Amino acid sequence: MAKKTGAQLVAYAKSMLGHPYWFGTYGQKPTLAMLETKTRQYPAHYSASRRAGYIRDIQAGKRVTDCSGLIKGCVWMNAAGNISYQTNGVGDQNANGMYAAAKIKGAIKRIPEIPGLAVYRPGHIGVYIGAGEVIEARGRDWGVVKTKLKERDFTHWLRLGFIDYSEPAPIASSFLLLTIGSVHLRTGPSTDYQSVGILPKMELLTALTGDDGKRLSVGGWWAVVTKDGVRWVSGKYAV
Numbered sequence: 001m002a003k004k005t006g007a008q009l010v011a012y013a014k015s016m017l018g019h020p021y022w023f024g025t026y027g028q029k030p031t032l033a034m035l036e037t038k039t040r041q042y043p044a045h046y047s048a049s050r051r052a053g054y055i056r057d058i059q060a061g062k063r064v065t066d067c068s069g070l071i072k073g074c075v076w077m078n079a080a081g082n083i084s085y086q087t088n089g090v091g092d093q094n095a096n097g098m099y100a101a102a103k104i105k106g107a108i109k110r111i112p113e114i115p116g117l118a119v120y121r122p123g124h125i126g127v128y129i130g131a132g133e134v135i136e137a138r139g140r141d142w143g144v145v146k147t148k149l150k151e152r153d154f155t156h157w158l159r160l161g162f163i164d165y166s167e168p169a170p171i172a173s174s175f176l177l178l179t180i181g182s183v184h185l186r187t188g189p190s191t192d193y194q195s196v197g198i199l200p201k202m203e204l205l206t207a208l209t210g211d212d213g214k215r216l217s218v219g220g221w222w223a224v225v226t227k228d229g230v231r232w233v234s235g236k237y238a239v
Contacts, residue, residue, distance in 0.1 A: 002164070003162060003163060003164040004075050004088075004162070004163055004164065005163065005164045005165075005166075006114065006115055006116020006117070006163055006164070006165045007115070007116060007208075007216060008074060008116075008216065008218065009071065009074050009075075009116045009127055009160075009163055010115045010116050010127065010129045010130070010135075011208065011218065011223050011230060012070075012073065012074035012077070012189075012218060013070055013074070013129065013135040013144075014129070014135065014230045015187065015188035015189055015193070015218070015230070015232065016063070016065060016070060016073070016135070016137075016144045016188070017135065017144050017145070017146060017187075018062075018143065018144060018187070019062045019063055019064060019065060019137075019143055019144045020057045020060075020062060020064045020140075020143045020144075021064070021065065021066060021137050021138065021139055021140050021142065021143045021144070022038065022054070022057070022064035022065065022066060023038070023042050023045040023046075023066050023140075024038055024041060024045070024066060024069075025038070025064045025065050025066055025069050026065055026066070026068075026070075026072040026073045026076065026083065026085075027063050027064075027065050027069060027070075027072075027074075027076075027077070027083045028063060028064060028083065029061060029062075029063050029064075029192060030054070030057055030058045030062075030063075030064045031058060032055075035054050035055075035058065039051075045140075050140065053140075061192065062192075062193075062194075063188075063192060065144065066137050067095055067124050067125050067126065067136060067137045067138075068093065068094050068095045068097075068098060068125055069137065070126070070127060070136070070137045070144065071098070071118065071125065071127065071160065072090070072092070072093075075088055075090045075162055075163070076088060076090065077219060078219070079219060079220070080219055080220070081189055081190045081218060081219020081220065081221065082219070088162075089162070090162045095120060095123055095125035096122065096123065098120070098125055098158070098160060099118075099120045099125070099156065099158055101161055102118075102158035102159060102160065102161060103161065104158065104159040105120075105157060105158035105159065106156065106157055106158075107155070107156060107157075108154050108155055108156055108157055110157075111128065111149070111157040112157070113130065114128070114130075114159075114165060115128060115129050115130035116128070116129075116163060116165060117157050117158065117159060117160075117165075118157065118158050118159075118160050119134055119136075119149065119152075119154040119156070119157050119158075120154060120155065120156045120157070120158060121153055121155045121156070124136070124154075126138075126147075126152075126154065128149065128157065129146075132148060132149050132150060133146055133147070133148060133149065134146070134147050134148075134149050134152060134154070135147075136152075179237055179238065179239055180237050181199075181200050182198055182199075182200075183198070183233055183234070183237045183238075184197070184198060184199075184233070184234075185198070185199055185224075185226070185231050185232070185233060186221075186231065186232045186233070187231065187232070188232055189218040189219050189220075189221035189232045190219060190221065193232070196231065197231075199233070205222075205224040205225075205233065206224060206225040207222055207223065207224050207225075208222075208223040208224065208225060208230065218232075220234065220236070221233065221234055221235060222234075222235050222238060
């Protein structure tokens with residue numbers, strides 16, 4: 001299977017903004033069984049004092065992730081939008097493992113302007129989205145957030161070996177036309193994500209595309225530009 005691109009990693013990271021942080025996860029939808037498993041695996045992270053918060057996350061139904069899982073969730077997602085552990089030829093690495101494996105990396109003060117690079121400090125990793133901004137699963141108290149690179153403590157940047165950086169980050173230059181009415185505009189690329197609006201038939205939307213003119217999609221969902229940022233519509237209802 002072809003590598004995911006830096007553009008796809010940026011789009012996926014944006015789709016996860018606002019999602020909860022669960023240590024040892026990579027984009028799954030949380031369940032009580034998962035909570036019990038993680039509590040046994042990582043008791044320091046899943047203490048009794050935090051349990052009520054995890055239960056609320058389960059009830060909310062949002063996908064969950066940790067810092068390296070924000071990257072692994074993208075590369076382990078298949079064309080149908082499903083995430084399966086250690087698929088697409090990519091193994092399981094934590095933040096330190098990703099940094100150690102990177103062949104191209106450098107000091108953070110010399111980071112190239114390439115959206116989709118990873119930014120790193122020992123024990124933590126995030127996704128550089130361009131223009132001095134980062135999306136990171138920052139921790140339990142924050143979840144997945146967008147931050148300013150200059151305000152954070154990352155020490156190095158790196159090219160992830162399983163990401164293709166030959167394609168530039170997406171730009172808004174293509175259009176989608178809805179073929180039916182009452183189409184949901186969602187915060188991420190599946191029906192698991194929150195609906196933030198209902199669109200009418202023949203609505204014209206600005207899609208994200210790369211320089212090659214191909215529209216950016218994840219699991220059959222198209223990424224579109226709105227006044228509130230990147231949102232998603234099902235490709236079944238757009239041309």
